[in-house]
Structures are given as structure tokens and as C-alpha cells.
Amino acid sequence: MAQLAINGGSSVRDTKVNPWPSWPVWDEHEEKALIDVLNSGIWSYNGPKEQEFNLAFAEYIGAKYAISAANGTVTIQLALEALGIGLGDEVIVPGLTWQGTAAAALDVNAIPVLVDVCEDTWCIDPEEVEKSITPRTKAIIPVHLYGSFADMDAIMDIAKRHNLFVIEDCAHKTGGEWSGRKAGSIGDIGSFSFQLSKHLTAGEGGAMTTNDPLLAEKLDALRNCGRRPETEEYSQEIKGAGFYSDEGNFIQSGNYRITEFQAAILVEALKRLPEQNSIRDKNGLYMNSLLFDLPGVSPMRRDKRETKEAYFNFAFRYHQDEFNSLPVDKFRKAFESELGIGVDSSYEPLNICSLYAPLTKPARYKINDPEWAKIDPSGFKLPVCERIFKEESVCLPHKILLGNQPDMDLIAKAIEKIRINSMEVIK
Numbered sequence: 124m125a126q127l128a129i130n131g132g133s134s135v136r137d138t139k140v141n142p143w144p145s146w147p148v149w150d151e152h153e154e155k156a157l158i159d160v161l162n163s164g165i166w167s168y169n170g171p172k173e174q175e176f177n178l179a180f181a182e183y184i185g186a187k188y189a190i191s192a193a194n195g196t197v198t199i200q201l202a203l204e205a206l207g208i209g210l211g212d213e214v215i216v217p218g219l220t221w222q223g224t225a226a227a228a229l230d231v232n233a234i235p236v237l238v239d240v241c242e243d244t245w246c247i248d249p250e251e252v253e254k255s256i257t258p259r260t261k262a263i264i265p266v267h268l269y270g271s272f273a274d275m276d277a278i279m280d281i282a283k284r285h286n287l288f289v290i291e292d293c294a295h296k297t298g299g300e301w302s303g304r305k306a307g308s309i310g311d312i313g314s315f316s317f318q319l320s321k322h323l324t325a326g327e328g329g330a331m332t333t334n335d336p337l338l339a340e341k342l343d344a345l346r347n348c349g350r351r352p353e354t355e356e357y358s359q360e361i362k363g364a365g366f367y368s369d370e371g372n373f374i375q376s377g378n379y380r381i382t383e384f385q386a387a388i389l390v391e392a393l394k395r396l397p398e399q400n401s402i403r404d405k406n407g408l409y410m411n412s413l414l415f416d417l418p419g420v421s422p423m424r425r426d427k428r429e430t431k432e433a434y435f436n437f438a439f440r441y442h443q444d445e446f447n448s449l450p451v452d453k454f455r456k457a458f459e460s461e462l463g464i465g466v467d468s469s470y471e472p473l474n475i476c477s478l479y480a481p482l483t484k485p486a487r488y489k490i491n492d493p494e495w496a497k498i499d500p501s502g503f504k505l506p507v508c509e510r511i512f513k514e515e516s517v518c519l520p521h522k523i524l525l526g527n528q529p530d531m532d533l534i535a536k537a538i539e540k541i542r543i544n545s546m547e548v549i550k
């Protein structure tokens with residue numbers, strides 16, 4: 124008789140009777156806020172909700188400035204533009220990330236240089252960063268992936284020694300803390316995504332954080348068709364600094380603004396985030412302790428300097444040897460059936476990623492033959508990223524971490540159940 128749910132056995136959880144926590148979370152506060160915006164007739168363009176959110180978000184992150192924008196891809200693009208990075212400049216990016224991290228660099232005509240990650244955090248490997256630096260390198264974009272942090276001490280040290288900018292991609296890390304400092308307050312600019320799957324969300328949206336008033340003013344102008352911000356909040360030094368046109372009021376840019384509806388949701392969602400993050404962090408730590416004791420799986424390494432975690436997904440490593448060589452994709456399918464929830468692999472490494480395909484767009488990216496060759500993703504060797512993606516990665520959505528301790532026990536129970544019965548899947 125089959126034991127595993129994938130073969131018709133009973134699952135560890137009957138989600139019809141006992142569903143997992145749902146996502147997104149909202150209540151009458153969001154409903155009221157949305158109706159208020161609707162009735163106000165101010166649906167976009169530097170509205171009161173956008174300003175309220177920017178102030179609240181800056182305070183939460185512990186940065187002087189926060190500027191919201193349309194999504195967490197254009198925030199990276201605008202960060203690069205504000206730092207003066209463009210044609211032919213090299214930008215170091217981890218090979219394991221959402222394609223938008225690298226695509227943003229492409230979109231300013233820079234060259235994304237893909238480097239490998241650490242096997243136990245899946246975040247950018249500082250040693251690989253150091254090896255990839257050339258005279259054309261201008262910036263590093265560490266990504267704080269899933270439940271891990273890039274080693275910000277090492278990255279900031281490298282950046283200082285080589286005179287490079289650091290843009291933190293915090294799409295997975297809103298509220299996470301490294302040595303007591305929030306992600307997005309350590310590098311020159313922090314970039315955030317508020318897309319639906321993220322743990323602070325308005326469906327779509329993004330934000331940029333910085334402590335530098337000059338950068339803040341540039342970011343603000345760039346997200347608003349290049350208009351010089353009307354506010355007196357920023358530095359007045361930019362005029363004449365070669366940023367705006369001769370008249371001192373405009374720079375070429377596009378519309379990357381957020382709407383008031385998004386900002387209204389974010390204002391409410393941000394109030395819940397600290398508590399949600401604490402619950403997820405507590406459950407994440409507990410899950411790690413359970414995984415630590417299970418054969419065939421490893422929790423991600425939690426650095427002592429990660430004083431608070433914030434999870435987009437909860438990830439762990441799978442070792443098929445302990446599962447009678449059951450391939451990880453089959454494990455994930457069996458795991459999904461046991462839990463009644465979607466289980467993902469990591470992102471595809473960018474050197475083999477179907478959605479990161481710069482060479483499909485010569486009219487946009489073919490500046491000359493040498494640059495064209497340099498942006499070819501297949502030119503980068505990323506053995507650790509590929510092993511993680513092909514053999515080891517298991518990623519659960521963060522909403523499960525909003526559950527309770529028995530929920531976490533159940534997840535561990537499902538893993539062990541599949542291990543004990545792995546021959547059933549293989550046959």
C-alpha cells in the first residue's frame with residue numbers, strides 16, 4: 124500500500140480541513156485606505172499616501188531617504204543611473220538571483236558580470252567578487268537571497284578598497300538586519316520589490332533607500348520623468364553639478380512612479396511587517412533546528428551577524444544520496460503532495476536562465492562586438508549556482524512561516540516520510 128501522498132497515500136496535512144496561512148494579508152484598514160484614495164481623486168503623482176509611505180519606510184529601514192517606484196527592477200536601474208553607471212561599465216551581480224537584478228544593469232548599457240555564490244547561503248561569494256574586478260568595474264549588487272544575507276562586511280570592504288558602489292538588492296529582505304542594521308541601509312542605495320509574492324506587497328511596487336541627499340534627489344528626479352523634485356528636503360548642491368539640463372530643472376528619464384493605491388496598501392502593510400517578520404524569523408530558526416537533525420537535508424547557514432531574518436521564501440538544501448538517489452525535482456513533487464502547497468527550486472542561474480537572454484535583443488543591446496560578447500550569459504561559469512539549482516534547492520513560500528510550531532513539525536515530518544519511503548517514488 125502506498126505511503127506517500129504522491130502515490131495515493133494520505134498526506135501529512137489535509138489542507139481542505141487545515142489550510143496553510145494565506146497570502147497576501149489585508150483587512151478593513153486596506154479597504155478603507157483604498158476607498159479613501161478613490162474618493163480623494165488623487166490617484167497618483169507625489170500624492171499624500173506616497174509621501175506618507177516614503178517617510179514611514181525610510182524610518183523603518185533606518186535610512187535618511189526612501190523613494191518609492193513602480194517595481195523592484197526599475198529601482199535597480201534608477202540606482203545605477205543615479206550613480207552615473209552606464210555604457211561599458213561592469214556591474215558585478217550574483218549568478219543566482221531573479222533575472223531583473225542583471226537585466227537592470229543591461230538596461231543602462233552596462234555589462235552584468237555574473238559571479239558564483241556561497242554554497243551554504245546562496246548569496247554572492249566575496250572571493251569570486253574580488254576575482255572579477257577589472258578597471259571597468261563600477262558597482263557590486265549583492266542580493267540578500269531567500270533566508271540569507273550577503274556578507275555585507277566583506278562586500279563593503281571590497282567596495283571600499285576598489286572604490287566601487289554597492290547597491291543592495293533587498294527584494295527578499297525587507298526588514299532583515301545585518302549586525303543590527305537593516306538591509307538597504309548599508310550600501311550606497313537599497314532596492315526593494317513589493318511584488319505580490321514578496322513579504323511587503325502592494326501587488327507591484329518598489330522603493331529605493333539611501334542616506335545621501337544628492338543621490339536621493341537624483342533618484343527622485345529619475346523616477347519622475349527627470350523632473351527636479353519640488354521639495355526642499357534634498358540637497359541644493361545639485362544645480363551646476365552636471366546632473367540636470369542647463370536650465371537646472373530636468374534630466375532625461377521616464378515615468379517610474381508608484382500609484383496612490385499601491386502606496387495606501389503599503390502604508391497599512393508596513394504596520395504589520397515587524398510582527399510578521401518576527402513570527403517568520405522565530406519559525407525559520409525553529410525549522411532550521413529541525414532540518415539540522417534530519418538526514419539528507421541542510422538548513423541554510425545562519426550567520427551570527429544576521430540579527431534579524433526576513434524571508435521571501437524559506438529555502439534549504441537537499442542531498443539525494445540520503446534519499447536513495449531520488450532527484451530533487453521528484454522530491455519537490457512528493458513534498459508538494461504531502462504539504463498541499465507549491466514547492467519551488469531556486470531561481471535558474473543566470474548563465475542558463477530562460478528569462479535572462481540579452482542576445483535575443485540585438486537592436487537594444489548590441490553596442491559593438493566586444494560588448495556583445497561580454498554580455499553573453501553562457502560565457503560565465505557558475506558551478507555552485509548550477510549545483511544548487513539542479514541538485515539541491517528546495518524553496519517554500521514565506522506564508523508557511525506565518526504558521527505555528529506544529530506546522531513546522533509537520534514540514535519536517537513530511538521530509539522524513541519521503542526519505543523513509545523514497546524507493547516508492549523511484550519505482
Ligand SMILES: Cc1ncc(COP(=O)(O)O)c(C=O)c1O
Nearest residue numbers: 194195196221223294316317318
Ligand atoms: C532578488 C530580486 N531582485 C529584483 C526583483 C525584481 O522585482 P520586481 O518584480 O518588483 O520588478 C525580484 C523579484 O522577484 C527579486 O526576487
